[in-house]
Amino acid sequence: MSTPYPFTAVVGQTDLRLALLLNAVSPAVGGVLVRGEKGTAKSTAVRALSALLPQVDVVPGCRFSCAPAAPDPGCPDGPHESGPGGARPARMVELPVGASEDRLVGALDIERALAEGVKAFEPGLLADAHRGILYVDEVNLLHDHLIDLLLDAAAMGASYVEREGVSVRHAARFLLVGTMNPEEGELRPQLLDRFGLTVEVAASREPAQRVEVVRRRLSYEDDPAGFAARWSGDESEVRARVVAARALLPQVRLGDNALLQIAATCAGFEVDGMRADIVMARTATALAAWAGRTAVLKEDVRQAALLALPHRRRRNPFDAPGLDEDKLDEILDRFPDEEPENDPDPQPDPGTDPEPGPDGGPENPQGPDDDGGGPDGGGGVPPQGGGPQDAQPPADPAEAPADSPEAPRQPSAQEADGPEQAAVRADEPFRTRMLSVPGLGEGADGRRSRARTAHGRTTGAQRPRGQLTKLHLAATVHAAAPHQKARGRTGRGLVVRKDDLRQATREGREGNLVLFVVDASGSMAARQRMSAVKGAVLSLLLDAYQRRDKVGLVTFRGAAAELALPPTSSVDTAAARLEKLPTGGRTPLASGLLKAHEVLRIERLRDPSRRPLLVVVTDGRATSAGAVGGDPRELTTRSARLLAAEGVASVVVDCESGPVRLGLAGALAADLGGPAVTLDGLRADSLAGLVKDVRTAVTTSASHTTRRAA
Structure with missing residues (x-):
């Protein structure tokens, strides 16, 4: 077994180390x-x-x-009999x-x-x-x-x-x-x-901190045992401090003032339920014990809130985790400070700077801002010093990495065809009706389409292909019963052999790949209209998150289509890309469909068991053939029929508005072999019969193709 990287050698990452140590002090x-x-x-x-x-x-x-x-x-x-145990x-x-x-x-x-x-x-x-x-x-x-x-x-x-x-x-x-x-x-x-x-x-984004991470990483790789030995003293000190804090924990007093601070904080941030209050109370108590105090102070409550509340304030996956520290201070400032009574000498505060460590030379040459490391990419300083907060990523989105959701979206070459309008905010999301892929799949567990899974209702039995996990008792007895006389059964028990065992086959739900193809051309550029379109796609993204789908985003405008987000499980990243989507230019609808076909082909090779659901959001207009050339409408029809011929289940969200409607989105849906639904009809309370339409998409697509070819 390889020598593990020492905990005390992790650079920086103050909150991470503190949270882990608090759980070591109080597992509750x-x-x-x-x-x-x-x-x-x-x-x-x-x-x-x-x-x-x-x-x-x-x-x-x-x-x-x-x-x-x-x-x-x-x-x-x-x-078990009472007696001495072993450690x-x-x-x-x-x-x-x-x-x-x-x-x-x-x-x-x-x-x-x-x-x-x-x-x-x-x-x-x-x-x-x-x-x-x-x-x-x-x-x-x-x-x-x-x-x-x-x-x-x-x-x-x-x-x-x-x-x-x-x-x-x-x-x-x-x-x-x-x-x-x-x-x-x-x-x-x-x-x-x-x-x-x-x-x-x-x-960390600081070069000096990153240098120290690399230095310690290389030192550990060259001699893991020697590196760990140099940190053994610090490891022993922290271990002893954990033991001492555990012993002190029952003596820590959580006063009424601290309880009021905790309750006011949870109420002020509108946290659901009471678990947050309880966790904050336990965390604040552990913080006091870790600091060597027997009374919980306002600073303990504040730190407990920063660790226990951010993930409990999220109302949906698109909300960024975090806590408004100014609001937190405003709430806590309503309460007077409570001084500890009869405390022993406190331990060094987790936020103080550590002493130079044993790894040679000045242990923290970068100054107070140190960063984490180890075999995952860092090295460190003793956690009893705690260290300050790590350097944060740049606040300016222009400085963010190009592939991050915060990075500003640079217009591509194909978007030069036509004026670009600024991105608009999406309308509020709503609950959508269920969209599913027809047939019976065998993909990863989820909540969208019917599939053969390890869980769900029992539909039959088969011989196990590997280890038996779900026994079908009736089928097993039925297989063993005819052989009892030949096996010499004399008592009441049933003689069962391995080849009699039957595995239950079950039907449940799978997650799918939901690929959005969104029209961002000039015909969609009306501000109110595009806000409604983004709100509808955002609603479908929220539904995909709840149903454990992978999602991808293809957009088309100007001269071509682009893959704005490769298929991923991160629907909040898709929402961020959608929010920054500009509009303008001509409508290369065929390019969007062909790009979708290419994405689905590649994903089919990567994960053949995950079935796709194509959601095309457009008004159906096609004013550009893109780089392919030719008649835009004819090329769009051929591209749609190509997807239908490969059995891709599709839904067209018709974004056409106004008193005069051309019905182009409906014609596109017919070519794809799937249903068309308006933005209003996408809502759960008004989308009657859509599930049935989607489930018949594959069976009808072939007939549509044959009829049009004739």
Whole structure:
């Protein structure tokens, strides 16, 4: 096993380190969600935390880490006799994004359960993580069925395994830590609320800080053991401080004044529910204990709010996380300071500068602004010094990276054809009707189209292709029954062999690739009209987020079409690109359809099981053939029929307005083999029959093509 990167050697990342240490002091805080770009020491800091946790006492031989002083009465390995326990290091268990349900909760040996009547249970990751850390890297990409299991375990402190009438229950109380890159998609709201704290991390833009990150990274790679040894003293100090803070925690007094500050802050920021109040109270108490105080001060409440509230204020995935610090100070200033009483000498405040470290030379040559690192891209300073906030990305969007949502959109060459109008804001989003892809797919779990999945209603049985996960009991008995005499059955039990087992086939819902093709030409440029169009697309994006889809955005205007956003799970990035979309120029509708065809072809090679849904937002006018040349209308018809012939399910959102309507969007929908719906008809309360129309899109597209060809 390789030597882990020391926690105290992570540069900067003050909030990240503090949030992790507060959970080490008080696991009741409820875990940490770390959001940030790649290469910012997220995983490094989390994996290094386990070395700072105190050892845990366990019952010898118990696979479920029962405490000797209070063993779980329902432990599958119990009952346990009272006696001395053994100490072991706290575990950090990683949950892979692609893990199976059985790997997470454990598995029963179905064959032995049926043939021998015994509960042969193999514990899963939830049992391993009991009284330790459960770490999920890229937690936003976790499948829904695993999220459901995590939510249940986090809420009840126990894991339940049910297989055909056989039940196993065991304790599962763990510190949940997740890391994610928001560009790859947002987290499901129910799981987001289960994280006690959240922190945003970003790499420093200061050259001197980045130099130190690289220096320590290279030093660690050259000699991991030697590098860790140089930081062992700081590791021991922080470990001792965690133990001392845990011992002091029960003595910390959370006064009425502090409780009023917490309640006023949560009410002032209109946070839903009461979990935020409870988490803030626990966090403020842990902050006081970490500082060596027995009273919670206003500064503790303020820091607790900055860690516990940002992710609970989001009303939809397009809201930027964060907290208005001026408003926070205004709320807290209504309350007088409360001085600590009879406090011992406080520990150094987490915000003070650290002493020079052991890695040779001045340990913080850059000054106070240091940045995170380690094997993910950084190195560091002792966290007991805390360090100040990391340097933030440039506030000016013009300085942002070209591929970030904040970057100003530069007009491409094809947009020079016609005057460009400034981007307009989208109307308020609304609830849309369900759009789905016809047929039965086999894509990733989601909430849009019918599919064969590991979860859902049982529709039949088949021989298992791999490990048996969902037993179809009736089919298994039916397969074994004719062979009982030949197998020499003498008692009442059924003789079951492995080739008798049958796997249940289930039907649920899958997530799709929703590709938006948006007309941004001059015919769409009326300010009120484009605001309504953007509001409709924004509503569909919100629906795609809720249904766990991937989304992409193709726009066309001027002389050609462009892929404004490659297919991604980050619908908020798509919304940001849509918000900055300008309009103007001619209408190369065929170019938009051909660009969509190219995108879908490439995505089909990358992920053949994810079926696409094409949403074309246009008034149907085609005034330019783009770079291809020829008659625009004829080229548009041929492009639409090409998509229809390949079975791409399509919906046309008709944006034509005014008393005189040409019906061009309806003709385009007929060529695509899908329905056309107006902007008003897209709303959930007025879109009758659209689901039925979409589901018949593939079957009707061939007849449309044949009829028009004749």
